[in-house]
Amino acid sequence: MKKLFEEYKRLVKKCSYSEKNYYDVAEVAEDHKFGVSAEGYPLFFIAIKEDGNTPPPVNLKHLKVRYNQQCTVIHENGMEEVGIYCMIQLTSTSESLCRIFLNIFQRYIEGLGDKSNAYEIKEQIDLYVALFMGLYTPAQSTVQGLWAELFLIACSEDPNYMINVWHANNYSKFDFDDGVCRIEVKSTGEVDSRKHKFSHQQLIAPVDGGLFVASMPVIQNDAGVSIGELIEKIRRRNIDFDSEYKLYKLVIEVLGSDEENFDYYFFDERVALEMIRFYDSKDIPKLKDIPSVYSGITFYCDFASIAPVSLEDYCHYNLISNIKF
Known part of the structure; x- marks a missing residue:
């Protein structure tokens, strides 16, 4: 080409x-x-x-x-x-x-x-x-959050597979969902903080599979990598046309009319790579006995006292085994 x-x-x-x-x-x-x-x-x-x-x-x-x-x-x-x-x-x-x-x-x-x-x-x-x-359309998410999700795709062994399960449908509650395993990506703009916002449903694992939280600091750095550069990095992995189209479609939908954000913000890839951690949703405290009359509940969870897991222990899930650092 x-x-x-x-x-x-x-x-x-x-x-x-x-x-x-x-x-x-x-x-x-x-x-x-x-x-x-x-x-x-x-x-x-x-x-x-x-x-x-x-x-x-x-x-x-x-x-x-x-x-x-x-x-x-x-x-x-x-x-x-x-x-x-x-x-x-x-x-x-x-x-x-x-x-x-x-x-x-x-x-x-x-x-x-x-x-x-x-x-x-x-x-x-x-x-x-x-x-x-x-x-x-107006932006649907933050540049920081989108960068974190693209970073995980860029770190995958098979980006076609990863893009296919990325926001797999309009009803998915999780960032990555292959029907058996789910990953919710959370980012923070501070190196020493892992306090993330969740909806109540985002921490409820389906009975038939696993649910993990990927937590990473996404720190602005003028010598770092932009959204546009991450897209190019993924594209050069010889992804197929359907994956490439979906990649562009979701990025454009997320950034919306803020198209300058493709190239304006740069984030430290080294810090994200060294400090990304994964957590099994089973180890994260849950809200219990919530009356059925309540809905749309959101809260912040501080991961400082929660132990991260090793991905090697969960390689029986295709989604987890696909991630390589």
């Missing part, structure tokens, strides 16, 4: 066309191309067969799609070519969003083959457009 991010940076430096509908491009696959706009935004050009039917354009916060667009592309050798394309453009300066955009659409385009008409490609493009709809 061609490294389009490096190609993108090269084209930004080269771009000299401010004239409308003229673009410097590089080949991606077949007649499909990649280029940059006059503003320096990344663009894909999907060659299509014009049949007189043009789907409506898409205008999102950071994504634009135009069908049946006639434009002139300038190849690396200087040759000009006029063609009809579906143009897909990201309009964001976030490096991590740019990488997501390039990775998603490059995989799609490399599998396209010959030209199709606009409506034949619209259905699949709409699926990827939906991915970026999450940038309209």
Whole structure:
């Protein structure tokens, strides 16, 4: 797979066309191309067969799609070519969003083959457009909490498996759940504190499996690792397309409109690696005899006096044996 991010940076430096509908491009696959706009935004050009039917354009916060667009592309050798394309453009300066955009659409385009008409490609493009709809919504969680979950995925032996059981469905109470074993990830911004907030249900283990709490300090450090860098670290483990799509989808949904958080905050990976601890929910004190009229109960639990467990003792659970430090 061609490294389009490096190609993108090269084209930004080269771009000299401010004239409308003229673009410097590089080949991606077949007649499909990649280029940059006059503003320096990344663009894909999907060659299509014009049949007189043009789907409506898409205008999102950071994504634009135009069908049946006639434009002139300038190849690396200087040759000009006029063609009809579906143009897909990201309009964001976030490096991590740019990488997501390039990775998603490059995989799609490399599998396209010959030209199709606009409506034949619209259905699949709409699926990827939906991915970026999450940038309209408020953030669902903290950057610190998301970083901790991504860190655990990055430390796994099989990231495809780990991503598959990560927020496995809309009803899951736990961060990782394979139906037999569950892991709830908790983070703190202090090295000397393991006080975490729980809902009452998060500490009740299912009768048919195990439940563990992963506790780690997530400490800001300008020389550390960002959300975007953790995503790239996971992606480079040759995860499959379904896992990659889910990874991007959940991250975008969690960060929402705070897309600058992809690259703005950095956390100390060494501290997290050295100080992560796991606890069996059986060893954590529970609230008992709660009247049925109460619901939505949350509380803080201080783990200072609770003994952590060794993962080696629980390797009969696939979820636990998949974690390697």
